[in-house]
Amino acid sequence: MITVVTNVDLFSTFQHVLQPLTLKPLQVVLAYSGGLDSHVLLHLLARYQHLYPQHAYLAVHVHHGLSDNADAWLGHCQQTAAALGINFIAEKVVLNVGRRESLEAQARTARYQAIAKHLNNGSLLLLGQHLDDQLETFLLQLKRGAGVKGLSAMAAQMPFSLQENCLIVRPLLTHPQQMLVDYASQAQLSWVEDESNNDQSYDRNFLRHQIIPSLKLRWPGIAHAVHRSAELCAEQQALADEIAEIDVVTCAHSFSGLNIAGLAKLSKIRRNNVMRFWLAAQYLPMPSRHHLDKVWLEVVNAADDANPQLRWQAGEFRRYQGVLYNQQQYAALKDVVITLEHTLSQRITLPDNIGTLHLQDLIQDTIHNKSGVDSSNAIGDNDSGCCVKAPLAHDKVTIRFRGEGTCHPVGRSGSRSIKKLYQEYQVAPWLRDRIPLIYYGEALVCAVGLWVCKGYEAQAGLYWHVTRER
Structure with a gap:
């Protein structure tokens, strides 16, 4: 001993x-x-x-x-x-x-x-x-x-x-x-x-x-005094984070963007606070106060017909359809195809730190009550996932990231090009190759988190959703 x-x-x-x-x-x-x-x-x-x-x-x-x-x-x-x-x-x-x-x-x-x-x-x-x-x-x-x-x-x-x-x-x-x-x-x-x-x-x-x-x-006693000051600063930061958590609810947009209209309703102090909170949630370094001012002046308030961009150490601030993004350097995924040998109860790690794609059988999970997803809320909730019919025995199930041609989302009057749909769903161009697309054979079934294609909708079936990396 x-x-x-x-x-x-x-x-x-x-x-x-x-x-x-x-x-x-x-x-x-x-x-x-x-x-x-x-x-x-x-x-x-x-x-x-x-x-x-x-x-x-x-x-x-x-x-x-x-x-x-x-x-x-x-x-x-x-x-x-x-x-x-x-x-x-x-x-x-x-x-x-x-x-x-x-x-x-x-x-x-x-x-x-x-x-x-x-x-x-x-x-x-x-x-x-x-x-x-x-x-x-x-x-x-x-x-x-x-x-x-x-x-x-x-x-x-x-x-x-x-x-x-x-x-x-x-x-x-x-x-x-x-x-x-x-x-x-x-x-x-x-x-x-x-x-x-x-x-x-x-x-x-x-x-x-x-x-x-x-x-x-x-x-x-300076070391002890400084430690107390550090603890007080940590308390103030915790308070600022609590306020940011409230504000980010009204400002958050899909794919880690911030809604500019929501930001504009906040005071400058609260706006900068929620922007720092937003970046911290993505594990990014903090920009200076001067840099945040430049984001607001040169990106958010740029001319309506402009394509404003502001580079900094952790990416590039950009604006698209009223949403502020911090664009990263992303890998080219247009040729990536992931084939699923067994389709039920899977967790698939997506490339380039996109996140984890979860696949769950809502019928099975409801019976055994083992799912981490609340199926009563999941069905039809296209903001977080998609519920679709299970594939037939002979269907080859793949995950792709570049969609081409047209599809007919459920609830729409007709078919549209995938490019046009991305525009309607306000998906910025640089994020479009990061949307997991589920295919049965060569037929597009759903764009996870966005839409389900007509003919593949289901009230109880396979539920796909993404836990995105921050």
């Missing part, structure tokens, strides 16, 4: 944070770099594992290859995890040092993507950030002119966007690093030292070595 005698019982904090989150067996994963902070967290995790062996524990080390010592660090981490009885996995990533994106940002993104591959639905991801890291993050955001969202700095707990239902947990966020140093010293831990932490060309290191020591000398 691992024991540590210390005046500051970090394990009590660790246990207090994790216990409410681990009431049932689950996977607990540690992002393990091998440095002081993550090593202390690994040691605490080993003690927790001894008391609560019902969970699955894993340490993931990401090898960035940026240091000549990276291989030695990997070996150290593997041996340390083995000695403490924690399962260990290493991932190697390659970074593009020539990109405009900072090396720090690249490494962070690559690290999260590598770790996400080893998480299960509902896993906890533990990170070793502490109170001094919070102070650094707050000051960096302040330097960038961030609003309350940025000044919220790091949350003690937050959803992990790269894996469904997973939670990022920072158990030691309220403790200064000196407490971790004291713990490591008394436990006689050995950790790796990343030489890049002394490179003051990085803003974070400059703050750590040049600015923060002077701040602490003048105001010893």
